[in-house]
Amino acid sequence: MKILVCVSHVPDTTTKIQFESDGSALNKTGVTFVINPYDEFGLSRAIGFKEEGKSVNITVLCVGGPEVEPTLRKALAIGADDAVRINTQANDPAYVAAQIASYAEGKEFDLIFTGKESIDYNGSTVPGMLAEHLLWPFVSFATKMDLQDEERAVLHREVDGGEEVVETSLPVVVSCQKGIAEWRIPNMRGIMAARKKPLAVVSPAEITPYFQTVRYNYPPPKGECVYFEPDQAGKLIETLAQKGLI
């Protein structure tokens, strides 16, 4: 069984986000990058299949420049077998999805994992578009996944107020939500083994980026708290009215 796990290279969750002075891009100075945590769930589930005794090869893929390689090596250290870097900047979700599809086409993957979203842009759109390119089924927000046999899988997915259990044929694109697996800490041996595992750099397909980010803006600063004494109810109502809130 061949599994492709797509990972994004994203700023650490605790990063204080700052943009370049003209708002054109993220200021990466001092920023630590990590594997997108939701993608890591997919990687962990894939390793789980291996541990369950299935014959599985896990390829981990990232679209990006050389700067994303530490993220791929971390995935190798956690337990992926080989890695692929599509050598282009991840310009926009549609572009990324098209690049991954172009790579995956014809390689006989049985399963592609992504995260439910990347924690930097929170688009949640790559896996759906990827499935569309490949004409595969797509199960989003999966919280549990078991393989029935080599051709079918049962997945649980989050829906409003409960969960939905679906059965799907393989190959399938699955976007992972918390619950599908636990994050894993790479062990020291895995880290040392990672340097010996293959990391292929492939040229991007000729696809024109779909859109260009013009500018990033900070959220408006928080307003100040105004306190009213218990006997100032009238003033409170007046203030709320002035702000058009009542």
Next chain:
Amino acid sequence: MNECASEQTNYSIMSTIEKKQAIKGGEFLLRETAAREVFIPEEFGEEQRMMAEATKDFIDSEITPNVERMDSMEPGFMPALLEKAGELGLLAVGVPEEYGGLGMSFNTSMLITEVIGGTGSFSTTYGAHTGIGTLPIQYYGNEAQKAKYLPKLASGEWKAAYCLTEPDAGSDANAGKTKAVLNEAGTHYLITGQKMWISNGGFADVFIVFAKIDDDKNHSAFIVERSFGGISMNDEEKKMGIKGSSTRQIFFNECPVPVENLLSERGNGFKIAVNILNVGRIKLAAGCIGGSKVVIDNAVNYANERQQFGTAIANFGAIKQKLAEMAIRTFATESASYRAGQDIEDKIEDLKANGLPKNQAVLKALEQFAIECAMMKCHGSEVLDYVTDEGVQVYGGMGYSAEAPMERAYRDARITRIYEGTNEINRMLLVGMLLKRAMKGELALFDAAKAVAGELMSLPTHEEASGLLAQEKAAVNKLKKAVLMVLGKAAQDLGQQLQQEQEVMMAIADMIIEVYVAESVLLRAEKLVALRGEENCQEQIAMARVYTYEAIERVGAFGREAILSFAAEEDRKMLLLGLKRFTKPLMLNPKALRRQVADAMIAQNRYIF
């Protein structure tokens, strides 16, 4: 930009050349070290960083949420934690590959120890197991002993403890009364005696026990398994801090130890104990760095959150001064510890290249740098105590509350000045070792001291150093002269009696430590500038400058203390004038520089260096 690139090229060429000549321990006092010769933590590679990161993830998921369970000594919790660490390979870092280890470099094992240093009780447990528990077998065991014990210790299946201290033999370790007597059949030693303060004692499977065979003058070391029998122990000690670590008093009552479990040779125990403690000391310094960084992270975060007088307290100069000073001392002790770690590593490689087997090379290298190990033990533990003390202060009332993290950090830190040889013993040792090497002619200390004495007779020259950190480097060179002047004169005046003048020895030790650390932090800043460009190292430059400025003040104070304590009245004036000449204050604005350091951390809400 181009200049920077060419600097880097020069570095790699020069460092290749330099690597061939490993320096001697204590030699830093007599030579000017170039930045390219020292290792700085920023040079750790991706793999080592990933290991540190994985260790941190382990702590965040297994230890931080369970601190109460750990420190209340929940039965089985700590041994299970060690086993989990073993699964991740954390107990195998320095163990050779042929015995189930990872065979990583000395500085890599320092780095992992550093990260674990922030875990209080676990840090002690980990150090006792991987350091003083495992290393005697790794370094002194024969093939059969290594093959039997190391794989199980590296995996965590077996846990180790180290039994040296006795009720009447603490700092005076060789005074131990535990006896080993060969049984009639000649198959077993029967060990009888009492050991104290044994970390991991409650659950260890393997004990390294020091005992004297018959009426030997010196200890021998034995590998003792709990299952051998004849071992009993008291309840867990009630301690000020590191409450989750097991600390027991252990009684050996004719505990039968097979003769093949004698470690190394009969009478070699004290040497083993001393050499193993050298490793323990520098590793302890690494642990203190990690502990300090966690405290600073918390302090910066709290200072950003805590509002008083309508603003975050991080905006006040008094708090910025504290945060900066905590960071400066941590950065400085880190610079010196990894510098020493690499010097040890280089020496190991050098000795191996000259045909020495690896184990012997490691031991010889550690012995060679025993001075640096002792210095870093003192400095690292005192920085940690300073940092936790100021951490409590930044938290104010909450710092005193057991609800917030500072109270535990403060209590946990205190032991580091006591175990692995008290800081007083280490200070005495390091000066003693320097003097011994000087007497043996291994270090040309007295010639250098004479040259300084000669210089005192001439008029001072007024050369203005120019260039980045040039003023500071010139100042450190003068501090070395201050040390040589005081140490040389004390040795000359007091001779062997100096060893008895412990107050003077300690003051001189402090001078030496300050010089080593100040030089290390300057070299780190200089190397960083060469690697990253000056504009990207402003805070590191500021830290190096402030530390040097402070080191000068401290060396001056310790020097005065020493001179006034030992020098004859007719020599005092000359010596004090010399000291003044060699400890001229740096003209810089410490407030502005410290604010620069603090502001950078406050903006990122953590320790960032």
